[in-house]
Amino acid sequence: MRKRVLxxxxxxxxxxxxxxxxxxxxGDVDVTVVSKDDHFLFNPSLIWLPFGKRDRGDVTFPIGxxxxxxDIDFEHHAATGxxxxxxxxxxxxxxxLGYDYLVIATGYRNKTDVVPGFRENAVTITTLxxxxxxxxxxxxFLDDPGDVVVAATQGAxxxxxxxxxxxxxxxxxxxxxxxxxxxxxxxxxxxxxxxFGIGGLPHGEQMLGMFLGKENIQSRINVGIEHVDExxxxxxxGETLPFKYAMVxxxxxxxxxxxxxxxADEKGYVKVRxxxxxxxxxxxxxxxxxxxxxxxxxxxxxxxxxKTGFPTEAMAHVAAKNIASQVKGExxxxxxxxxxxxxVCVMDAGNNGVIILADKMLPPRKHGVLIPGPQAxxxxxxxxxxxxxKMRHGYVTLP
Numbered sequence: 001m002r003k004r005v006l007x008x009x010x011x012x013x014x015x016x017x018x019x020x021x022x023x024x025x026x027g028d029v030d031v032t033v034v035s036k037d038d039h040f041l042f043n044p045s046l047i048w049l050p051f052g053k054r055d056r057g058d059v060t061f062p063i064g065x066x067x068x069x070x071d072i073d074f075e076h077h078a079a080t081g082x083x084x085x086x087x088x089x090x091x092x093x094x095x096x097l098g099y100d101y102l103v104i105a106t107g108y109r110n111k112t113d114v115v116p117g118f119r120e121n122a123v124t125i126t127t128l129x130x131x132x133x134x135x136x137x138x139x140x141f142l143d144d145p146g147d148v149v150v151a152a153t154q155g156a157x158x159x160x161x162x163x164x165x166x167x168x169x170x171x172x173x174x175x176x177x178x179x180x181x182x183x184x185x186x187x188x189x190x191x192x193x194x195x196f197g198i199g200g201l202p203h204g205e206q207m208l209g210m211f212l213g214k215e216n217i218q219s220r221i222n223v224g225i226e227h228v229d230e231x232x233x234x235x236x237x238g239e240t241l242p243f244k245y246a247m248v249x250x251x252x253x254x255x256x257x258x259x260x261x262x263x264a265d266e267k268g269y270v271k272v273r274x275x276x277x278x279x280x281x282x283x284x285x286x287x288x289x290x291x292x293x294x295x296x297x298x299x300x301x302x303x304x305x306x307k308t309g310f311p312t313e314a315m316a317h318v319a320a321k322n323i324a325s326q327v328k329g330e331x332x333x334x335x336x337x338x339x340x341x342x343x344v345c346v347m348d349a350g351n352n353g354v355i356i357l358a359d360k361m362l363p364p365r366k367h368g369v370l371i372p373g374p375q376a377x378x379x380x381x382x383x384x385x386x387x388x389x390k391m392r393h394g395y396v397t398l399p
Contacts, residue, residue, distance in 0.1 A: 002028065002029055002030050003029050003030065003100040003101065003327045004029075004030045004031075004032070004098065004099050004100045004101070005018075005021050005029055005030065005031045005032070005099065005100065005101045005102075005103065005323060006031075006032050006034065006089060006097055006098075006099035006101070006102050006103070007021075007031065007032065007033045007034070007102075007103045007105060008034050008035070008079050008089065008102070008103065008104050008105060008106050009033075009034075009035055009103075009104070009105035009106045009107055009288075009290070010033050010035035010037060010038075010040065010063045010067075010074075011035075011037070011040055011041060011043075011105070011107055012043075012105075012107075012288060012308065012309065012312040012313060012316070013103075013105030013107070013287040013288030013289075013290070013312045013313070013315065013316045014033060014035060014103070014105035014106075014316075015033070015040060015063060015066070015391060015396075016312070016313050016316035016317065016320075016391075016396050017103045017105055017285075017287060017316040017317075017319055017320050018031050018033050018067070018070075018072050018103075019070055019072070019394045019396040020316060020317055020320030020321075020396050020397070021103075021320045021323050021324060022070055022071070022072060023320075023396065023397055024320050024321060024323075024324035025324050025327055025328075027071060029324075029327060030073070031071075031072045031073070032072070032073040032074070032075060032097065033063070033067055033072060033073070033074050033075070034075045034077060034078075034079050034089065034091065034097065035063070035074075035075075035076065035077075036076075036077065036078035036079075036092075038062055038063060038064060038074075038076045039060040039061060039062055039063060040060060040061050040062075040063050040066075040388075040391055040392075041059060041060050041128055042059045042060070042384060042387060042388055043126075043308060043309070044161075044309060044380070044384070045058070045059040045384055046059070046125045046126070046127075046128065046131040046161070047125060047161055047164040047165050047168055047348065048168065049125065049128075049131040049132060049134070049135055050123075050125060050131060050134040050135040050137075050138045050165075050247075051135070051138065051168065051172045052135065056128055056132070059128075059384075059388070060128070061388065061391075061392045064076075066391070066392055066393070066394050069393075069394060070394045075091065075097070077091040077092050077093055077095075078091070078092040078257075079091060079092075079106070079255075079257055080092050080257050081257055081260065081261065082102070082104075082257070082258065082261040082263060082284075083261075084102075084261065084262065084263060084278075084280070084281050084284055087099050087100070087102070087283070089102065099283075100283065100327075101283050101284075101285070101323045101326065101327075102283065102284045102285065103285045103286075103287060103316075103319055103323070104258070104263070104270055104284070104285065104286040104287070104290045105286070105287050105288050105290055105312075105316065106254070106255045106258070106290050107255075107288060107289050107290065108126075108252035108253065108254070108289040108308075109252070109253050109254075109255060109256075109268075110124065110126055110127065110130075110250045110251075110252065110253075111155070111250050111251040111252065111253050112250060114153050114154070114155060114250050114251055115153055115225045115226070115227055115228055115248070115250070116226075116227040116228070117227045117228035117229055117230075118153075118225075118228050118248055118250060120228075120230075121228045121229060121230050121231070121246070122151075122228045122233075122246040122247065122248040123137050123245075123246070123247050123248070124247060124248055124249060124250060125161060125165055125247060125249075126158065126161070126249060126250070126252075134247060137245060138245065141244055141245040142176060142178075144244065145178050145181060145182055145244060146182065146242075146243065146244025146245070147182060147183040147184075147185070147241070147242055147243045147244055148169060148173075148182055148183070148184050148185070148243060148244065148245045148246070148247075149185050149186075149187060149233050149241050149243040149245075149246045149247075150162060150165055150166040150169060150184070150185070150186050150187070150246075150247050150248075151186070151187035151188070151225060151233065151246065151247070151248045151249065152187070152188045152189055152190070152248075152249040153189060153224065153225050153248060153249065153250050153251065154189045154224035154225065154236075154251075154301050154302050154303075155189070155250075155251035155302045155303070155304050156189060156197075156249050156250060156251050156303065156304055157197045157251065157252065157303065157304025157305045157306050157307070158197075158249050158252070158304075158306055158308065159188065159190060159195070159196045159197050159249070159303075159306065160196060160306060160345055160347055161249060162186075162188065162247075162249045163186075163196075163208070163347055163349075164347055164348050164349065165247055166184070166186050166217065167211065167215065167348070167349035167350055167352070167353075168348065168349065168350045169184060169247075170184055170215045170217060170350065171349065171350025171351060171352075172350070179216075183218070184215070184216070184217045184218070185217070185218045185219065185220065185241055186212065186217055186218070186219045186220070187219075187220045187223060187225065187233065187235065187241070188219070188220070188221055188222075188223075189222065189223065189224060189299075189301040189302065189303050190221060190222065190299075190301075190303060191221070191222050191299045191300060191301070191303070192205045192221060192222070193205050193208035193209050193212070193219065193221060194207065194208040194370075195303065196306065196356075197303050197304055197305050197306045198305070198306065198343060198358075198361055198362060199296075199297065199362060199363045201343075201356065201358055201368040201369070201370055202368055202369070202370075203370065204370055207354070207370055207372060211349070211354075211372075220235060220237070220239070220241075222299075222300055222301050223235050223236055223237050223301060224236035224301050224302075225248070228246065228248065231243060231244070233246055236301070251304055252289055252304070253267050253268050253269075254267055254268025254269045254270070254289070254290055255268055255290070256268065258270065258290075262280075263278055263280070263281075263284065263286070264292075265292055267292075268290075269286075269289075269290065269291065269292035269293075270286035270290055270291055270292055271292045272285070272286050272291045272292065273335075274335040274336065274337045275318065275319075275322050275332050275333075275334065275335055276291065276315050276318050276319040276322070277319075277322065277332065282326075282332075283326070285319040285322070285323070287312060287315035287316045287318075287319050288307055288308070288311075288312035288315060288316070289307045289308065289312070291307070291315060291338075293305050293307060293338045296339070296362055305338075307338070309345070310341070310342070310343075310344045310345070311338065311341045311361060313396075314336060314341045314342075315336070315338070315341075317396075318334045318335065318336050321334040322334050338361060338362070339360060339361050339362035340360050340361070341360070341361045342357075342358065342359060342360065342361070343356060343357065343358035343359075343360065343361050343368070344356070344357060346376055346379050346380040346383060347376065348376065348377055348380045349376070349377065350377070351374060351377055352372070352373065352374050352376065352377055353372070353373070353374070353375075353376025353377045353379075353380060354370050354371065354372045354376055355370070355371040355372075355375075355376045355379065356369075356370055357369050357370075357371070
């Protein structure tokens with residue numbers, strides 16, 4: 001009998017893992033994807049949705065046809081439980097699916113209770129529905145403008161999106177003729193500008209400081225948020241920042257159903273080895289945000305790690321190689337510690353931006369560089385189109 005690979009999740013990690021396993025084994029394996037969402041979402045473009053530069057049709061595509069074209073089964077259902085001993089996954093319709101190998105790539109959910117009042121009085125851009133709600137609030141803001149606050153809370157890890165939204169906000173305010181009337185403030189738990197949750201890169205602090213100065217953006221660094229009131233952000237420092245529009249990036253958590261599986265920690269993240277096999281089970285893998293990664297430092301205000309995008313893809317490919325080895329009766333030998341994955345990111349800033357490159361996600365590094373300029377904006381536009389084309393057609397072996 002052919003081996004059965006079950007993949008939970010259909011976005012960056014899940015779609016990559018499912019297609020890569022098929023490719024590694026030249027199709028000689030049964031692969032099933034289980035996902036509560038039937039569309040792939042290109043999360044990096046959510047920074048543009050609130051300003052009307054994109055809509056959901058621009059940044060999503062249905063995964064069913066892609067999977068079907070590669071002879072992969074699709075279960076459009078939410079997983080509700082994992083029994084690793086019995087090698088079974090429970091679905092929300094009451095059925096159970098068996099597997100020989102399991103890949104957990106279930107992504108994230110927002111920690112909405114990190115700051116009281118966050119859900120009621122601010123917006124965020126970390127999910128598609130929330131980014132659309134942020135767009136509705138932005139339209140109201142343009143009719144009655146005032147101060148704007150962009151913030152990344154204590155424990156947040158997606159600082160790149162916060163910076164991108166910050167600079168795109170400044171750009172959009174200029175286009176609307178409002179920039180001189182609006183006080184724009186960036187609030188972050190980072191110990192310094194340009195930390196990004198990865199310890200920073202050479203000259204990053206100075207470059208981000210220069211960007212903020214050029215755009216006349218004020219900042220509050222190394223500070224947590226106590227609560228968000230209607231029209232005011234209360235900081236841990238005791239300061240209160242009034243606003244007419246506030247976008248807040250919260251920390252991420254793993255999925256609830258993993259908490260009772262015996263695989264996950266208290267945040268719903270699954271502890272893995274450098275092979276992305278779980279610590280306890282050789283036949284269960286976790287990739288992307290679902291994989292637990294230890295923060296290698298202590299900061300005065302807690303910060304998380306960014307695991308979306310390129311790192312997620314890299315983990316999925318390692319997992320796929322190792323599953324293929326196991327199916328062939330070989331010892332899984334592909335390894336790539338999270339900290340050793342390359343840092344590759346394009347940070348958009350409206351009509352400008354920064355290309356971020358480093359030989360490792362986490363220090364110590366040999367090489368790291370930030371390249372500012374309008375080419376970064378063009379590069380992000382091009383990459384968005386390329387990546388959506390690549391994933392829609394299942395070409396995951398392409399860079």
